[in-house]
Amino acid sequence: MxxxxxxxxxxxxxxxxxxxxxxxxxxxxxxxxxxxxxxxxxxxxxxxxxxxxxxxxxxxxxxxxxxRHIVREVLTGVSKCSSLSIEFSNQKYNNKPYHSFTxxxxxxxxxxxxxxxxxxxxxxxxxxxxxxxxxxxxxxxxxxxxxxxxxxxxxxxxxxxxxxxxxxxxxxxxEPQDFALGVKEVIALSPQTIEGRFRLKADEGIAQLFVGSLTKGMLGAGFLYTNRDCISLGLVLGIKDLTDCHLNVMPYELLEEFKLRPEIVPLINGGESVEYSAHVLSExxxxxxxxxxxxxxxxxxxxxxxxxxxxxxxxxxxxxxxxxxxxxxxxxxxxxxxxxxxxxxxxxxxxxxxSFVWKDLNTFRHAPDVLANPRLFGEYPQLACTMMEKLMTVGEEPKKKLSTTISKELRSRLALSLLRDSFRFWRM
Ligand SMILES: Cc1cc2nc3c(=O)[nH]c(=O)nc-3n(C[C@H](O)[C@H](O)[C@H](O)COP(=O)(O)OP(=O)(O)OC[C@H]3O[C@@H](n4cnc5c(N)ncnc54)[C@H](O)[C@@H]3O)c2cc1C
The missing domain is CATH 3.50.50.60 (FAD/NAD(P)-binding domain)
Incomplete structure (x- = not known):
């Protein structure tokens, strides 16, 4: 032997x-x-x-x-027909040693x-x-x-x-709640197209996270990363929610719907799908x-x-x-x-x-419990989009004071839950 x-x-x-x-x-x-x-x-x-x-x-x-090294982070909350993005860019991320890479x-x-x-x-x-x-x-x-x-x-x-x-x-x-399923597509585009569409210089990249209606209320999120000559686009979905849920929707169908969203279509337009994969993650x-x-x-x-x-x-x-x-x-x-x-x-x-491995995993030990909250993936992104719509739209009727609009939205929807969830979030 x-x-x-x-x-x-x-x-x-x-x-x-x-x-x-x-x-x-x-x-x-x-x-x-x-x-x-x-x-x-x-x-x-x-x-x-x-x-x-x-x-x-x-x-x-x-x-x-x-x-590419990441110079810009974008967090996007999506509802059925609107989206709200927070963009963070940091000049320091352009200095070596780079903070993160795709x-x-x-x-x-x-x-x-x-x-x-x-x-x-x-x-x-x-x-x-x-x-x-x-x-x-x-x-x-x-x-x-x-x-x-x-x-x-x-x-x-x-x-x-x-x-x-x-x-x-x-x-x-x-148990099923210990896992998530990731589905991902790699879409080829020329480096020049990527740099033009995402306002990047050579070697620079962005990381974008999407939460909200794209997961239909299930625990999960969408991601988009720019690579040298392609884009990685995918979804991560909690397996318990996927199996419990009566939506009868397959992960690849959700990914197709994600690709058809108006925030995504112009970014991948003309690209060729060169890789498709699915994999389980520990949650x-x-x-x-x-x-x-x-x-x-x-x-x-x-x-x-x-x-x-x-x-x-x-x-x-x-x-x-x-x-x-x-x-x-x-x-x-x-x-x-x-x-x-x-x-x-x-x-x-x-x-x-x-090492940082144990220390970070231990510091964020409550994260799985805090994130197992459907409001984070449904109601809150929806609330943010509705509030923005009310603030930004000028209709036929006279417009209400901004403070009235905001407090009405918060009161009529989720004020108590928001307070409770903010407190839970504090544990993370
Ligand atoms: C969709 C998705 C998105 C993610 N995004 C990020 C991210 O942005 N950033 C991040 O840091 N992490 C991310 N992760 C997690 C990260 O990818 C993993 O934590 C990491 O790659 C784990 O590496 P590993 O070597 O432990 O396991 P793996 O990469 O899974 O490697 C295991 C290897 O073992 C081989 N193998 C299995 N069984 C056998 C066997 N019996 N005999 C021989 N070979 C075997 C497999 O073929 C495989 O090559 C993501 C994961 C997924 C699925």
Whole structure:
């Protein structure tokens, strides 16, 4: 039977980061990825916040295939026939080191995997890890393509639905409200068209979030990110709402409706749809984390539930990269002692607790409860649009005082709920 020091299951950002760190420390590592190539199955929005991970692999970032650095944020509330946008731009976002970048998983992970291979790791594609070799609950390797490969340690970086963490007995039962479904389309446009339509200079990009009637009252939001020569447009929808709801509407239908909105049509007009994807995201934050270590095993990235929806931002990519690197650090320490027991590998959790990953997930631990509020996705965006309509429209009748219009709207609709929800929001 073949034996290696470490096996990484999954060539997403978590797995590649772990493998790169291990190979850089000259630790024998094998990466097994079920996709045709690293990046083939990695779906993200995606905007990556750069500053938290900048110091991890400084030698890599200058040549990374970033799409555009974000210089403008737009938050748009939509009702059936109107929309209200808040735009935020910051000159500082145009200074290096850039605050955040858009990326395409298919390009970025492919490049990252090349760097991993150049460091000396072996990356095998088109193979799904079917099982773990277990001996009295201790992980001793993997079963892949009918063969067994032994290892001192396995890093499960196999994404949100991690079967590897489950097989190792590290994950408990999860509920539909712990997940969301993302559907995304990539629409090709020339860089000049993108820059003209979005008022951007070369390399600059925007991130836009949409909330309101586009999700038909379900927990969720729309997103639009500009890449170098394409736009990423998609929706994230709570799975519990999708399955409970009696609207009988499919996520791809909602995405089609989203594309037909007057705010979107002129932005994607003439573009060619070049990629369509759907993927599950973890929505439960720190509460949804499995046990992160066991005898001969560690869990990183989405497999460990390290994703966070803060309403205004979705984060997971920096958590994946950082947790992969910390898992590798724990393996390096374990190898020094030649001890891969759960006790030795628990160092991973200590390292995580000192890092931004744990701290941010813990700070925003109430976010899933606060966001599980249908008013945020229906009534409030509607209220904002109605109020603007009343303020901006001059009709045949004499116009009322602005204060009268605002207080009437607030009183007649949701004043009490708004107060209660603002108080809940304070917990975030
Ligand atoms: C629609 C959407 C929008 C998002 N937007 C953002 C965003 O804007 N910003 C942000 O930071 N995060 C965002 N996220 C979250 C972010 O993409 C993830 O948190 C991050 O990419 C997770 O990386 P990962 O390596 O842990 O998992 P993944 O990228 O899922 O990688 C897991 C890998 O394991 C492989 N695999 C699985 N099982 C096996 C097996 N048995 N054998 C071999 N290989 C296996 C898969 O093929 C895959 O390549 C978004 C996610 C979605 C779905």
């Amino acid at each position: 073949t034996k290696v020091t470490s096996i990484v299951v999954g060539a997403g950002l978590a797995g590649l980061s772990a493998a790169y760190s291990l190979a850089r420390d000259s630790i024998d590592v094998l990466v097994v990825e079920r996709g045709d190539y690293p990046g083939a199955k990695n779906i993200t929005g995606g905007r990556m916040y750069f500053l938290p991970i900048r110091s991890l692999f400084p030698e890599l970032w200058d040549e990374a295939p970033w799409e 990326i395409l998983g298919s390009r970025f992970n492919k490049w990252f995997a090349q760097k991993v291979a150049e460091k000396g790791a072996r990356v095998i594609n088109k193979y799904k890890v079917d099982d773990l070799i277990l001996d009295n609950g201790k992980v001793k390797g993997i079963v892949v393509g009918g063969a067994q490969i032994e290892a001192d340690v396995v890093i499960a970086a196999d994404g949100t639905m991690s079967q590897i963490a489950e097989k190792a007995g590290l994950r408990g039962k999860r 439960s934050g720190i509460k949804g984390m499995p046990k992160l270590f066991g005898d001969g095993i560690l869990v990183a990235g989405d497999a460990a539930g390290m994703a966070m929806n803060m309403g205004l931002t979705v984060r997971g990519m920096e958590f994946a990269i950082a947790s992969g690197a910390l898992a590798a650090e724990a393996v390096r320490m374990a190898k020094k002692q030649n001890d891969f027991s759960a006790g030795a590998l628990s160092k991973y959790q200590d390292l995580l607790k000192e």
